[in-house]
Each structure stands twice: as structure tokens, then as C-alpha cells.
Amino acid sequence: METPTFTPSERAAFAALLDDSSPVVRRRLLDHFSGHPESSRAYLLELAEAKNRTLAWHARWFLTELRFSDPVAEFRGFIQSLNYELETGALLLARTVLPTVDAGACTEALDRLAERCRELVAEPSSVRERCRVINRVLYHEAGFRGNVENYTDPLNSLLPEVLTRKKGIPISLGLVYLLVAARLGVPLEPVGMPGHFVVGCFTEEPTFFIDAFEQGAFRTPAELLLQLRAQGIEPSLGDLAPAPVREVLARCCRNLVNHYTAAGDESHARLFASFVAEFDAAYERHSA
Numbered sequence: 287m288e289t290p291t292f293t294p295s296e297r298a299a300f301a302a303l304l305d306d307s308s309p310v311v312r313r314r315l316l317d318h319f320s321g322h323p324e325s326s327r328a329y330l331l332e333l334a335e336a337k338n339r340t341l342a343w344h345a346r347w348f349l350t351e352l353r354f355s356d357p358v359a360e361f362r363g364f365i366q367s368l369n370y371e372l373e374t375g376a377l378l379l380a381r382t383v384l385p386t387v388d389a390g391a392c393t394e395a396l397d398r399l400a401e402r403c404r405e406l407v408a409e410p411s412s413v414r415e416r417c418r419v420i421n422r423v424l425y426h427e428a429g430f431r432g433n434v435e436n437y438t439d440p441l442n443s444l445l446p447e448v449l450t451r452k453k454g455i456p457i458s459l460g461l462v463y464l465l466v467a468a469r470l471g472v473p474l475e476p477v478g479m480p481g482h483f484v485v486g487c488f489t490e491e492p493t494f495f496i497d498a499f500e501q502g503a504f505r506t507p508a509e510l511l512l513q514l515r516a517q518g519i520e521p522s523l524g525d526l527a528p529a530p531v532r533e534v535l536a537r538c539c540r541n542l543v544n545h546y547t548a549a550g551d552e553s554h555a556r557l558f559a560s561f562v563a564e565f566d567a568a569y570e571r572h573s574a
Contacts, residue, residue: 292325300329304344319352326352334360335367339374343389350385357381358557365564368572370531372476373465379538380444382557387446395449396462399423400469407470413490414504416472420463421502428452430459432499440545440554443538457483457538459498475528478537479510480519486528495526536565 292300303311319326330352333345346360361378364370373396377389406419424430433442433453441447445461448454454462460476460483467474467485477486477495484505485496495505505513507526514521529537539561546555 292322292329297329301333301341304333304341304348315348316351319348323352335363335369339371342374343377343393346381346389357385361561362564365561366568368568370535372461372468372531372534375531375535376445376461376465376538379535379561380446382561383440383444383554384446389446392446392449396465396469399428399462399466402427403466403470413472413474413487414494416470417467417474417487417496417502417504420466420470420472421496424463424466425501430454430462431501432456432459438545438548440542440549440551443542443545455541456497456499457534457541460485461534463496463498463502476531476534477526478529478533479525480514480521481517482513483537484510486526488528532565532569536562539565 300315303315306312319330327349330345330349334342334349336342336345350357357378361382364375364378373393377387377392381387381389403416403419403423406422407416411419429452430448431453433439433455436442437455441451442453442455443458445458448458448462457478463485464474464476473487473489474496475486475488477484482497482499485498487494487496493507495507495510497503497505507523510526511521514525539558542558543555543562546552546558
């Protein structure tokens with residue numbers, strides 16, 4: 287009969303080995319975990335929800351390899367946890383469609399982009415100057431761009447696909463921008479304007495915004511308010527306020543509802559509509 291849980295020394299030993307990239311080590315861990323499915327699933331699920339992001343992603347890799355993980359249930363659990371972190375949420379969302387996605391490869395791709403930016407930043411530099419460096423790396427060197435040819439392709443909203451294909455929509459390109467900036471310590475915020483997602487800097491005067499869909503173009507508050515009026519929207523300053531991570535991820539899901547509907551994929555459209563409803567319900571429970 288299987289021991290219900292691993293001992294503290296076993297848990298510590300596994301945690302020390304979990305991020306080891308050696309195929310031999312990984313194979314031995316997989317063999318051990320598969321021989322103790324109940325204990326392993328409980329242990330790996332606990333790590334997958336922990337604050338150590340590196341261990342969490344490796345735990346999810348083992349869960350997927352061992353078929354212990356249900357990506358849809360995992361994302362629902364993330365929504366209900368109210369413990370929202372942008373990169374984790376974007377990758378968990380993607381796994382509901384791409385269950386075998388290599389999250390480690392995605393984080394490494396973002397790390398490489400940030401490291402290239404770091405090489406080019408001349409200190410001391412302002413936030414605006416560092417954003418110019420990010421623009422150079424993302425748009426001129428790496429070749430990221432807006433997918434104007436096939437805007438409603440659902441893959442435009444999935445972070446791993448955006449990193450691979452180097453094209454996306456305003457919110458997914460904005461996520462790449464924010465995640466690279468965060469690695470550099472650049473204080474930027476997501477801004478969910480009606481009909482268009484931008485990135486904002488609120489720590490420098492004057493406040494400025496970045497349109498990640500338009501090659502990182504800098505925008506003033508007045509320009510964005512005029513842009514909204516041109517679309518027939520009567521704007522308010524609240525339209526330019528930072529958006530919480532919850533709303534950013536819910537907006538990604540709403541986009542996917544629309545894009546899967548346009549593609550005739552009603553199953554995925556219903557799935558992402560259910561995620562939107564769960565974000566709303568979790569927020570209401572928390573606010574009550």
C-alpha cells in the first residue's frame with residue numbers, strides 16, 4: 287500500500303532535483319513519481335501552486351508528463367485562488383489549448399529578450415530611454431509585430447505562440463512588453479482602454495503610454511483620449527488607469543471567446559466564456 291505522503295527529507299530532495307535538466311535525473315524522478323502516484327500528485331500539485339515560480343513550472347511539467355494534470359482544471363484553480371500573477375496566468379491560460387507547451391522555454395525566451403535589452407541599456411537611463419531599448423530589441427531585432435493579416439486568429443492570444451511566431455494582437459504583444467520590462471525592473475502597467483490595450487508608465491512626468499501593437503509607439507494621454515473619441519467613445523481618465531492582472535487575463539479570455547466564435551469553434555468559445563464567468567464570480571466573492 288502506498289505511503290500517503292512523502293517525508294520532509296524526501297520532499298526536500300525532490301525539490302532540489304526538480305529543476306535539474308539532466309535527462310537521466312528527469313527519467314529517474316518520473317520513474318519514482320509514477321511508482322507513487324497518489325503521493326506524487328499531491329506533492330507536485332502543492333508545488334505547482336507555490337510562490338516559487340521556477341519550482342512551480344517544473345512541477346507542472348512533471349504533472350503533465352505523468353498525466354496527473356488537467357490544464358483546464360488547473361487554470362480554474364488559478365482563477366479561484368485570487369493569487370494572480372501575469373506570467374503564470376498567461377501560460378496557464380495557454381495550456382488549456384496547448385497542454386504540452388514548454389513553459390520553461392517561454393520563460394527562457396523572455397529572459398533572453400530581457401538580457402539583450404540589458405546589454406544595450408546605458409545607465410543612468412530614464413524609463414522612457416529604457417523603453418526605447420525594449421522597442422529596438424522587440425521590434426527591430428526580434429521582429430515582433432501586430433498580426434494585421436489575420437487579427438482574429440486565436441493563436442494571437444496565446445503567449446507561447448506569440449513568442450514563437452513573433453506576432454499577436456495589442457494585448458498579447460503588450461504582455462510580452464510587460465514581462466520583458468518586469469525582468470529589467472522597468473515600472474510599467476497594463477492599461478485596458480476600451481477597444482485597445484496599451485502599456486503605461488505612471489512613475490515619470492509626464493505620464494506616457496506605449497502601443498505594443500504599433501511597434502512600441504509612444505502616446506500621450508491626450509492622444510489616446512482623441513483616439514477613443516475618433517471611435518465614437520466618450521472617454522474618461524479612468525479609461526487610462528492601470529488594469530489589475532485579473533482584468534487583463536479576463537480580457538484575454540473574452541478576446542478568445544470572440545475569436546473562437548469567428549473561427550466556428552464553439553467548444554473553445556464556450557470554454558473561454560466559462561473562464562470569464564469564473565473570473566467575475568471569484569471577484570464578486572472576494573468583494574462581498
